[in-house]
Amino acid sequence: MARLKSPSELDTLRKDILAKKDPNKPCITLCAGTGCQASGCENVGLAFEEELGKQGLETRIDLKKTGCHGFCEKGPLVVIYPEEICYLQVQPSDVPEIISQTILEDKVIDRLLYVDPMTAERIALESEIPFYWNQTRLILGNNSRIDPTNIEDYIALDGYSALAKVLSEMTPEGVIEEVKTANLRGRGGGGFPAGRKWEECCNAPGDIRYVIVNADEGDPGAYMDRSLLEGNPHSVLEGLIIGAYAIGAQLGYIYVRQEYPLAVENVKIAIKQAEELGLLGPSILGSGFAFGIKIHRGAGAFVSGESSALMTALEGKVGEPRPKHIHTVVKGVWDRPSNLNNVETWANVPMIINKGADWFTSIGTEGSKGTKIFSLVGKVNNTGLVEVPMGITLRDIIYNIGGGIPEGKKFKAVQTGGPSGGCIPEELIDTPVDFDELTKLGSMMGSGGMIVMDEDTCMVDIAKYFTDFLCDESCGKCLPCREGLRRMREILEDITEGWGTEEDIKLLEEMAPVIKENALCALGQTAPNPVMTTLRYFRDEYEAHVKEKRCPAYVCAALTSYYIDPEKCKACMICLRNCPVDAISGGKNQIHVIDQDKCTKCGTCFDVCPPKFAAVTRISGEPVPAPPAETERELVRAK
Amino acid sequence: MKMGEDLVELRRNEMVTQEVDRVDQIIDHYATEDGTLIQILLDVQREYNWLPKEALMRISERLEMPVTHMYRVASFYKAMSLTPIGRHLISVCLGTACHVRGGPKILGKVEQVLSIKDGETTPDQKFTLQRVNCLGCCALGPVMVVDGEAHGKLGVANVAEVLNKYN
Numbered sequence: 080m081a082r083l084k085s086p087s088e089l090d091t092l093r094k095d096i097l098a099k100k101d102p103n104k105p106c107i108t109l110c111a112g113t114g115c116q117a118s119g120c121e122n123v124g125l126a127f128e129e130e131l132g133k134q135g136l137e138t139r140i141d142l143k144k145t146g147c148h149g150f151c152e153k154g155p156l157v158v159i160y161p162e163e164i165c166y167l168q169v170q171p172s173d174v175p176e177i178i179s180q181t182i183l184e185d186k187v188i189d190r191l192l193y194v195d196p197m198t199a200e201r202i203a204l205e206s207e208i209p210f211y212w213n214q215t216r217l218i219l220g221n222n223s224r225i226d227p228t229n230i231e232d233y234i235a236l237d238g239y240s241a242l243a244k245v246l247s248e249m250t251p252e253g254v255i256e257e258v259k260t261a262n263l264r265g266r267g268g269g270g271f272p273a274g275r276k277w278e279e280c281c282n283a284p285g286d287i288r289y290v291i292v293n294a295d296e297g298d299p300g301a302y303m304d305r306s307l308l309e310g311n312p313h314s315v316l317e318g319l320i321i322g323a324y325a326i327g328a329q330l331g332y333i334y335v336r337q338e339y340p341l342a343v344e345n346v347k348i349a350i351k352q353a354e355e356l357g358l359l360g361p362s363i364l365g366s367g368f369a370f371g372i373k374i375h376r377g378a379g380a381f382v383s384g385e386s387s388a389l390m391t392a393l394e395g396k397v398g399e400p401r402p403k404h405i406h407t408v409v410k411g412v413w414d415r416p417s418n419l420n421n422v423e424t425w426a427n428v429p430m431i432i433n434k435g436a437d438w439f440t441s442i443g444t445e446g447s448k449g450t451k452i453f454s455l456v457g458k459v460n461n462t463g464l465v466e467v468p469m470g471i472t473l474r475d476i477i478y479n480i481g482g483g484i485p486e487g488k489k490f491k492a493v494q495t496g497g498p499s500g501g502c503i504p505e506e507l508i509d510t511p512v513d514f515d516e517l518t519k520l521g522s523m524m525g526s527g528g529m530i531v532m533d534e535d536t537c538m539v540d541i542a543k544y545f546t547d548f549l550c551d552e553s554c555g556k557c558l559p560c561r562e563g564l565r566r567m568r569e570i571l572e573d574i575t576e577g578w579g580t581e582e583d584i585k586l587l588e589e590m591a592p593v594i595k596e597n598a599l600c601a602l603g604q605t606a607p608n609p610v611m612t613t614l615r616y617f618r619d620e621y622e623a624h625v626k627e628k629r630c631p632a633y634v635c636a637a638l639t640s641y642y643i644d645p646e647k648c649k650a651c652m653i654c655l656r657n658c659p660v661d662a663i664s665g666g667k668n669q670i671h672v673i674d675q676d677k678c679t680k681c682g683t684c685f686d687v688c689p690p691k692f693a694a695v696t697r698i699s700g701e702p703v704p705a706p707p708a709e710t711e712r713e714l715v716r717a718k
Numbered sequence: 719m720k721m722g723e724d725l726v727e728l729r730r731n732e733m734v735t736q737e738v739d740r741v742d743q744i745i746d747h748y749a750t751e752d753g754t755l756i757q758i759l760l761d762v763q764r765e766y767n768w769l770p771k772e773a774l775m776r777i778s779e780r781l782e783m784p785v786t787h788m789y790r791v792a793s794f795y796k797a798m799s800l801t802p803i804g805r806h807l808i809s810v811c812l813g814t815a816c817h818v819r820g821g822p823k824i825l826g827k828v829e830q831v832l833s834i835k836d837g838e839t840t841p842d843q844k845f846t847l848q849r850v851n852c853l854g855c856c857a858l859g860p861v862m863v864v865d866g867e868a869h870g871k872l873g874v875a876n877v878a879e880v881l882n883k884y885n
Contacts, residue, residue: 117858117868151857299813302854337760337797338853340866378756379796381851395753395793413752454856456815466854494814528856530814544817548851554794657875659830681823683874 082357084365086243089234092356096235105140105182106160108223112306113341114463115154115601118168123155126171130178140182143232146222146310146345149464150210153193158205158223165205166191196460196482210461213480215442217450218426219466224308227345230352233313239358241429245321246366249432254325255281258428262434262448267293267384267421268499268525269601270514276418277568280408281326283416288328290319291393291412291419294335294342295377295384297499299548301528303452303464303534304422308335308342311426312349316372318425320359321432326418330371335388337376346374381498381552385600387411388418388554391556399554400600421526423452447513455481457530458488469513473503476512477531488533492616498545498552499605501612502538521612523605533573537634538617539624544572545609547600560603563594567610575635579625588614618646629700634678640698643684645670645707650714654684654695668714672706740765741776755781755791759798767807768799796850804839804846806884809863813852816859820874822858824848827877845881 109124124144131137131279148156159181169191180186192201193208202208225232245254250427253681259274266639292315296304308315319331350372353359361369375393382388383398390412392398403670411417427449427471431439447469456462460482467476475495483492492502501522514524546568555561570587573579591607598604623629630638648670655663662678665671688695744761748754762773774788793799810825829835832845839846855861858870869880
């Protein structure tokens with residue numbers, strides 16, 4: 080493909096692409112995001128190729144492998160255009176029927192449709208499924224329409240038109256002004272206004288400047304950046320190029336975790352295709368503006384996602400943070416002005432340019448504009464990626480989009496903001512979600528992980544889990560984080576092991592603010608948040624562990640015992656066979672008994688005991704009843 | 719255990735005799751750029767599944783950086799290994815979403831089946847086990863990835879069956 084030399088040549092190319100496309104030609108799109116890959120979409124794709132070939136339909140029907148659609152719980156997902164019929168959990172064996180029925184005869188296959196759990200109604204169209212219907216998918220929406228390895232798909236959907244507009248009609252100052260007016264805040268966690276950051280970087284002294292995409296998505300439970308880079312890499316590139324033009328940068332970096340090989344691959348392809356078309360490189364679209372992008376694979380260190388640490392890592396060094404008396408926008412990579420924004424922040428930029436700051440500010444709340452993508456995971460029915468306008472309540476996200484808690488369990492808390500965030504309890508579930516509201520609750524927006532927890536989650540265990548994670552990931556450079564977190568972990572371990580005292584809770588409360596105020600970087604400063612929020616909202620659970628030696632959620636192994644109720648045991652041998660340490664004795668017609676000395680409290684017996692018997696019970700905070708005597712273990716079956 | 723040590727020694731020797739050229743090729747690929755040490759180490763790691771001492775020495779020589787710096791970087795990042803990794807790398811996810819859905823039980827089961835702990839390699843060099851903090855497949859938790867292939871919605875009962883697929 081020849082390099083495009085002007086915005087009008089881009090327009091011509093777009094018209095050519097659209098002219099080639101027949102909007103009524105059937106197109107089967109198969110989600111090939113990481114979630115669906117784990118559910119086996121690869122084989123579904125092969126089955127489609129084979130079946131289309133067998134029936135000689137390759138030219139009449141398009142098959143497209145796209146990025147993540149979001150509804151990962153129900154993968155592999157297939158959407159058939161132009162009707163937009165959405166099939167869930169498609170298996171290779173379903174493929175011939177989809178082609179013969181849906182494609183050739185316009186018949187919908189009922190069993191592959193979404194079934195509304197409330198009304199039992201089957202829903203055929205993707206956009207009418209409540210999971211999608213309740214979202215505002217401005218950024219994610221195109222994921223299901225684009226083959227990420229084909230730049231033409233992106234251009235067909237008005238891709239790179241914002242870049243053309245910027246280069247032909249706007250000054251760099253004008254672009255910064257527009258982003259400032261839009262009040263676009265950083266989606267990576269901090270929520271700092273992107274426009275102001277750009278302006279500071281632009282005004283910093285120096286000839287060489289860098290713009291950087293932070294795709295070191297390290298928060299456990301978050302994968303929206305991964306899905307954007309995998310599914311629509313050009314939207315991020317376009318935002319980055321626009322930012323580079325506004326700031327006056329010559330080189331851009333994409334810092335992406337090596338744990339995301341597909342994202343690395345798709346970004347590589349995207350950069351190459353953009354270069355071939357003259358959307359990157361010397362004199363982009365004939366404007367005289369030159370810009371290039373390099374990929375840097377992150378080698379696995381959570382702290383390297385912090386801005387100063389990330390920039391040190393870009394220099395090929397150990398990615399540790401440094402004190403930021405001078406901001407990275409002034410002295411970043413190789414001490415030159417460097418502007419770092421998160422993947423999702425960059426992906427918002429083309430939209431703001433095309434539709435205007437006024438449109439953008441019409442969505443969201445007073446202080447937080449636009450939409451935000453969350454990964455809704457954990458104990459919730461519809462897990463997946465959701466994009467919602469800022470200001471929507473947690474309840475709307477968890478119940479209307481997420482479909483509530485599985486197995487009729489009771490909602491306990493939602494954890495937002497990753498390890499730096501906090502747990503929000505049920506009584507605050509009507510809080511509107513935006514940067515400032517979540518901070519007020521002691522949590523934060525973070526990059527958008529939203530982990531739902533039900534009654535089976537122990538909040539002390541969760542605090543221990545995050546503290547443990549942060550301890551491992553602390554680089555050790557500053558004392559409050561290195562030593563403080565370790566002491567907190569020890570205390571939490573004591574509490575979950577049953578050795579905790581009321582003094583321990585007080586000590587945690589005393590240490591948390593010290594770490595918060597004295598740590599060097601944002602990782603350390605926010606590290607006590609999980610402990611502080613769980614203490615604030617779930618103090619009763621800490622007290623149960625300490626005073627009664629009881630774990631209310633039956634999670635902490637040292638405080639929990641398993642017991643087989645002799646009245647209910649039907650001697651089915653299932654628990655006995657599954658026990659990993661052979662701690663269960665019994666046999667045919669012999670009531671089973673757990674040897675408490677051998678038992679490792681793994682809970683397998685509880686999980687596998689058939690619900691109709693429910694003989695295995697959990698006990699915490701009280702003694703385990705003695706097993707039936709040897710002579711009374713014969714099972715008497717009712718006639 | 720003896721067999722494992724022999725294998726390590728064998729791979730070390732192979733490295734010396736045949737592979738310095740390959741390390742040079744990797745370095746040359748980045749020849750003109752600054753700050754590429756991490757990228758070079760990742761490529762070498764991918765090539766050999768670990769960072770042999772000889773490779774680090776060669777990189778140190780070519781980039782004119784002290785060997786201590788190589789070790790500092792290599793020991794800081796999780797994706798780099800200073801000991802050989804087994805033929806199959808098992809990553810059990812203990813990210814938050816997997817944690818609340820039973821990830822720790824999966825890890826325990828893998829440890830039990832293979833008789834190794836987190837971070838260890840089986841004596842026959844077949845499997846290396848590591849726990850990771852989020853693989854970005856949160857919707858399918860608990861997740862275990864073997865050689866890049868993700869196995870989602872795992873139960874303790876399926877672990878052995880999944881591992882049996884790998885030779």
